[in-house]
Amino acid sequence: MTTDVVVGVDSSTQSCTVELRALDSGALVSTARVSHPATTPPVSEQDPEAWWDAMVRAVREAVSGHDVHVVALSVGAQCHGLVASDASGVVLRPAKLWNDTTSAAQAQALLEARGLSWWTQQMGIAPSAALTIAKLAWLRDNEPDVFARVQHLAVPHDWLTFRLTGAHVTDRSDASGTGYYSAPTNRWRPDVLGDLVAAREWESTLPRVLGPDEAAGRLTSTAATALGIGDDVLVAAGGGDQHLAAQGIGLIEGDIAYSLGTSGVVFATNSQPVLDPSGAIDGVANVTGGYLPLVCTLNCTKVTDTMGRLLGVDHAALGELALAAPLDPDRPVLAAYLDGERSPRLPDARGMLAGLTTATTREQLALAAFEGVALGLVRGERQLTAHGVPTGGRTIAVGGGARARAYRQIIADLTGRSVVTVDAPEGTARGAAIQAAAVARGQTVAEVTAEWSPQVTSSIDPSHDRTDVWERYLHLTAVQEPAPHH
Structure with missing residues (x-):
C-alpha cells in the first residue's frame, strides 16, 4: 500500500x-x-x-x-x-x-x-x-x-x-x-x-x-x-x-537546548523578542512565529578533541578520565577560547589554563577541557535567563558532543537540572519534515511539533555541585578582555 x-x-x-x-x-x-x-x-x-x-x-x-x-x-x-x-x-x-x-x-x-x-x-x-x-x-x-x-x-x-x-x-x-x-x-x-x-x-x-x-x-x-x-x-x-532543529527535538517554551558540535549553541524558544545590548545573545526569529534567542560559542567539541590529542586518548577515554577526576576546589580551570571566541566577543583570544601544580593529573586536565566548554555555555544560559527567557523546563543536549556522558553530567551539575537526550539524531531534517507535514495537513508547525515530539533516550541527574569553579572561571575569562577606553 x-x-x-x-x-x-x-x-x-x-x-x-x-x-x-x-x-x-x-x-x-x-x-x-x-x-x-x-x-x-x-x-x-x-x-x-x-x-x-x-x-x-x-x-x-x-x-x-x-x-x-x-x-x-x-x-x-x-x-x-x-x-x-x-x-x-x-x-x-x-x-x-x-x-x-x-x-x-x-x-x-x-x-x-x-x-x-x-x-x-x-x-x-x-x-x-x-x-x-x-x-x-x-x-x-x-x-x-x-x-x-x-x-x-x-x-x-x-x-x-x-x-x-x-x-x-x-x-x-x-x-x-x-x-x-x-x-x-x-x-x-x-x-x-x-x-x-x-x-x-x-x-x-x-x-x-x-x-x-x-x-x-x-x-x-x-x-x-x-x-x-x-x-x-x-x-x-x-x-x-538551528531553528528547524528546535522543532525536530520538540523544543517548547521553558525548555533549553545545549547543542554540542564543533561550536556550541545554547538556545530556547520565546514568544517575545530578546534584545541584548551587549550583543551576546542573537535575538533571531524561530519558525513558529516567535523567537529563538541563542548564544553561540566558537569552541566546543574541538576543545575536548584537542585535549584528547594532547593526552593521547580517544574521546571515550577522555570522558572517563574527566569523570574520574576528584572535584578539588583548586583544580585547574580552562577558559576554552582556543580559536578566539564569539561569546564573549574576543576574536583574538586564546585558551588559558590556570591552577596547574606539580600534583596536577591527567584526569584533572581532561576535566578542565569538559568543564571549560560547559562553563562557557552555562554562562550563555545565565545571559538568556537574565533577559527573561524561561528555562525551567527540560534541558536537552543535542549534537555529537551529547553522546559523551561527561558533557551531559557536567552540564547537569552546573545547572542543577537533569539533562536529557531525545530520539532526533537529525534534528534539522526532522524539523523540516514537521514543517512540511504542517503545510500538508493544514495545521500549525507548533501543533505538529507537539504531536511528533521525540522520545527521551537518556536522562542524567546532577550528582555534584561544580559551581565552586564559577568565580575562578569568570576571572580567567576576564583576563583577555580589552581594557576599557577612557
Missing part, C-alpha cells in the same frame, strides 16, 4: 541529509545523505549547484525502493551564506558560507558605523563575519563588477526553495540572520543595505517573507522530474538549520 510521506531536507555545510516521514504518524520511512564539497576557512565557498545536485541525489536515494507518495517537502539549511543572483536568477559567484571569515573587516566597519546597541535594539543581532550583510559588503569592496549585477539576494535555503518552486521567498528565521531584517519588527530594512551603496534600489532584491505555516508553492515540473517525484508536492517555507 502506498504511504503518504513528507520530505525533510537538511542542507548543511558538510552534506545534504534527507528524511522521509509518514504524513500521518511522523514515523521515519527512510533517510539518505550526500556529501557537499569540503571547504577550508578562512575562505569558505561552495557552488550552490552542488547543493542542488546533492539534494536531488539524496531525495532520489531516499524514495528508491519505497512505495511512497510525497505530498510535501521543506528545506532547512546552513544560515547566513550569501547567494547573489542576476535578474534572470543566475548565480553570479560561489556562495560565501557562514564560516568564511574574510569579511571580518567589513563586519567591524558596519558595527562601528551605527554602534553595537543600535544593531541589537533595531535588528536583534550584531554584525559579525558570519552574517550575510558582511559578505555583501565584502563583495562590494572586492568584486565591484559582480556586486553591480546583483538583482536577487538569498541565503542557502531561500535559493534551494527557489530552485524547487520558482518563488523568491524566505522565512523569518533565516531572514533574521542576514543583518538586514529586523526580527523585533518583522520587516526588511533596505535602509541598512543602503549603507553599502545609497544609490541602489534594494527592496526588489529581497525575497518575500512567508508566515510560519505558509507554503512557498508547489514543485515545478522541472524540479519534480529532477527529484523523481510528482509535481503535486507542496513546498513549505523552510528555515535555518
Whole structure:
C-alpha cells in the first residue's frame, strides 16, 4: 500500500541529509545523505549547484525502493551564506558560507558605523563575519563588477526553495540572520543595505517573507522530474538549520537546548523578542512565529578533541578520565577560547589554563577541557535567563558532543537540572519534515511539533555541585578582555 510521506531536507555545510516521514504518524520511512564539497576557512565557498545536485541525489536515494507518495517537502539549511543572483536568477559567484571569515573587516566597519546597541535594539543581532550583510559588503569592496549585477539576494535555503518552486521567498528565521531584517519588527530594512551603496534600489532584491505555516508553492515540473517525484508536492517555507532543529527535538517554551558540535549553541524558544545590548545573545526569529534567542560559542567539541590529542586518548577515554577526576576546589580551570571566541566577543583570544601544580593529573586536565566548554555555555544560559527567557523546563543536549556522558553530567551539575537526550539524531531534517507535514495537513508547525515530539533516550541527574569553579572561571575569562577606553 502506498504511504503518504513528507520530505525533510537538511542542507548543511558538510552534506545534504534527507528524511522521509509518514504524513500521518511522523514515523521515519527512510533517510539518505550526500556529501557537499569540503571547504577550508578562512575562505569558505561552495557552488550552490552542488547543493542542488546533492539534494536531488539524496531525495532520489531516499524514495528508491519505497512505495511512497510525497505530498510535501521543506528545506532547512546552513544560515547566513550569501547567494547573489542576476535578474534572470543566475548565480553570479560561489556562495560565501557562514564560516568564511574574510569579511571580518567589513563586519567591524558596519558595527562601528551605527554602534553595537543600535544593531541589537533595531535588528536583534550584531554584525559579525558570519552574517550575510558582511559578505555583501565584502563583495562590494572586492568584486565591484559582480556586486553591480546583483538583482536577487538569498541565503542557502531561500535559493534551494527557489530552485524547487520558482518563488523568491524566505522565512523569518533565516531572514533574521542576514543583518538586514529586523526580527523585533518583522520587516526588511533596505535602509541598512543602503549603507553599502545609497544609490541602489534594494527592496526588489529581497525575497518575500512567508508566515510560519505558509507554503512557498508547489514543485515545478522541472524540479519534480529532477527529484523523481510528482509535481503535486507542496513546498513549505523552510528555515535555518538551528531553528528547524528546535522543532525536530520538540523544543517548547521553558525548555533549553545545549547543542554540542564543533561550536556550541545554547538556545530556547520565546514568544517575545530578546534584545541584548551587549550583543551576546542573537535575538533571531524561530519558525513558529516567535523567537529563538541563542548564544553561540566558537569552541566546543574541538576543545575536548584537542585535549584528547594532547593526552593521547580517544574521546571515550577522555570522558572517563574527566569523570574520574576528584572535584578539588583548586583544580585547574580552562577558559576554552582556543580559536578566539564569539561569546564573549574576543576574536583574538586564546585558551588559558590556570591552577596547574606539580600534583596536577591527567584526569584533572581532561576535566578542565569538559568543564571549560560547559562553563562557557552555562554562562550563555545565565545571559538568556537574565533577559527573561524561561528555562525551567527540560534541558536537552543535542549534537555529537551529547553522546559523551561527561558533557551531559557536567552540564547537569552546573545547572542543577537533569539533562536529557531525545530520539532526533537529525534534528534539522526532522524539523523540516514537521514543517512540511504542517503545510500538508493544514495545521500549525507548533501543533505538529507537539504531536511528533521525540522520545527521551537518556536522562542524567546532577550528582555534584561544580559551581565552586564559577568565580575562578569568570576571572580567567576576564583576563583577555580589552581594557576599557577612557
